[in-house]
Amino acid sequence: MNLWPPNLAVLSSVAFASLLKPQGDCHKHSHGKTLTISPFFAFAGPRTSQPQHSVARSTEFDRRTTDNKLRIGIVGGGICGNSAAYALAKRLRSNSTWKDRSHQITVLEGDPNSPLTASDHQENQPPQWGAAAARNANSIVPGSSMHVFTKKSVVWQIARDTIEEWYFLGKEWLEQQCYGKQNLLRGNDFAIAPPYFALHPWKCLGPSATAEERLSFLRFCRHFLYYSLVRGDLEANNRGHCMCQLAKVNRDIFLEVANDMNQKGYNIQYSRGFLALYRDLATAKHSQEITTKHGEEAHLLSWEEAVAKTPSLNSLSSLMKSPLSVVHRPNEVISSCEQFLRAWMQEIRKLGVEYRHGQVDKVERVDHKRFRVTCKDGTSQDFDLLVLAAGVCTPLLSAQLNAGKYVPTYPLRGFSLTTIAQGQTYCDDDKDNNEPHLLLPTSFSVDSMYCTSVTPHMARWAGFGEFVGYPRSNNTPVPASIGPSILSRYSNLVFPTATRSKEDVQSCFRPASPDDLPIVGAIPEVPGLFVHTGHGTLGWTTGLATGVCLAQSMEEYLVEEDAEESNDENQHAYNLPNGIQIERKFLAPSRFVD
Structure with missing residues (x-):
C-alpha cells in the first residue's frame, strides 16, 4: 500500500532527488517586490541580524538616521517579538559600550485584538487575539519539547492521518446528506486514537495560493524530507536535546520575570x-x-x-x-501566555520600548543602508536594524528582502x-x-x-x-x-x-520549521536583518530563551561594527543563563543554505 503523503504526489519523481538535499534557492525576486499578505496578521517591529564576518562593516554610523539614533524595528508583537524587545533592551542597557548611546526599539503589531489595542479583555473569556501563543495550551x-516531528515515522504518520481524516470527512458528508446527522470517528469511540495531522495540497499549491506561498510550501517540504529521511533519527534526538535545553532556560526566565512582576503588584x-x-x-x-x-x-x-x-x-x-x-x-x-504578555508589555515599555499598531504590508531596503517598513494605511518607518518575528508570515516578509530561502517555515x-x-x-x-x-x-x-x-x-x-x-x-x-x-x-x-x-x-x-528547531539570528546576505521565528507549537516553551539568543547575536553585530573586525571567540554557541550553551548551528538561518 502506498502511504506516501498525498500532497507530495504533485512533485515529480525527477524532482524528488533534489528535494532531499537542500540547496540555495534559485528563485529570485526583483528588488522591492511586494507580496500580498493577509491583513489579519499583525507584525511587530523589525529585528536585526548578524551578518557573515565576510560582510564589510563601517565604523561610521552611516546607516543611522540624521539624529544619530540607532533605530531597531521588530515586526510582530507576540511572544517572540516581545521576548526579543525585552532581551534587547536589557542587553543594550547593560552593555558598557551601548548603554549611554541613543537607541530606540519599536515593536509593530497589527492585530486589533492584541494587548496593544484591546484593553477590554475579559479574563474568563476565550482569547480573541489571533497569536498562536495566546491560543495554545x-x-x-x-x-514535551523533546518529542520532535522530523523523523521517518512521522512522514508516514502524516500520510496515514491525512487519508484517515479524508475518510471521516467523506463519511460525515454522506451521513449529513443521506440521514441529516453526523457521527464522526468510529461512533465516537474513545478507545481508538484520532488522527493528528492533515494535508491539503490543493490549498497549499492551488490557485488560492500566491506564487511565493507555493514556493514557501515546496521549500518547507524539501527541508522537512531531508531532515526526516536523510539526516536520520539520531540527529533528530540531538535536536530534541537542544529544544529541551532551550525549554529549561525558558522556564527559568519565565519564573524570574513572573516572580519579579508579582512583587511589583x-x-x-x-x-x-x-x-x-x-x-x-x-x-x-x-x-x-x-x-x-x-x-x-x-x-x-x-x-x-x-x-x-x-x-x-x-x-x-x-x-x-x-x-x-x-x-x-x-x-x-x-x-x-496571554495574561503574561498583557502584563509584561507594561514592564517592557518602562525599558523604553515603543509599541505601534500597524498591519505591515511591505519591507524593503532603502539605499542599501536602512530598512523601510510600510503599513497598509500608507504610513512607513525606517530602521537601521530589523527583526522579523511575524509568525507564519515571516517567510513572506523575508522574501521581500530576497531572504526567503533562510526562513523555510510554513x-x-x-x-x-x-x-x-x-x-x-x-x-x-x-x-x-x-x-x-x-x-x-x-x-x-x-x-x-x-x-x-x-x-x-x-x-x-x-x-x-x-x-x-x-x-x-x-x-x-x-x-x-x-x-x-x-x-x-x-x-x-x-x-x-x-x-x-x-x-x-x-x-x-x-x-x-522543517527541522523542529526555531530559526534565530542574522541573515548573512542582508546585513542588519534578523529573524526570530519557527517555534511552531513551542513558542511559549522556547520563545523567551531564543529572545536572549537573538539579543546576543545583535549585540555582537553592533560591537563588531564598531571594531571594524569580527571576533570569532565563543561565537560558536549562545551563552544562556545557568551556564547552558546552545550551539548556533542548531538555530542559525544559514543552516538551510550551507
Missing part, C-alpha cells in the same frame, strides 16, 4: 506539574526514559494515582478497553477550545468542606492534545497540525477538519458539566 513543557498565576497520558505502557516508559535522560524529572503513575491528581480524568475510565499509562513530570510550569493550523465550568468545582473528598478547587488541578496531554488550566474555572484544549496553506482574512473557504469535533468531544467527556460544541473551537496558525 499555555504550558511550558521541557519534557501584578498577578501572574502559574502552576506546576503535568501528566502525559499514553495508550500503551511501552510508549510511556520510553517517554519517561528520554525525559530523565535529558535531566527532567519524570515518574510512572498508575491510573488511580493520575485520577487522584486530576479527578476529571475518571470520566474516561469507562470508555477505555484498558487503563491509560501515565507519566508525571512535576517540574513543568503552566501559565497563561503555517501549521491547529485548534483550541476554552472550556468554562458553570459554578464551583470540588474534589470528591472535599465536598463537605465546601472548598472550591481548580477545574483542572493538574494539566495533561492525551493523543497529542493538551489540556491546561487557565483560571480556576477555565481550561483550554489545543492540538492538531494541518497543512492548509496560509491563513486568509477574506471569505475564502477554509478546508474542513475533524479537529473541532474531536476537541469538543474530548472536552465534553472530561468536563461533562462544562459542555462545549465544535462551534466554540478557535483556529490558529503557528510557524513550523
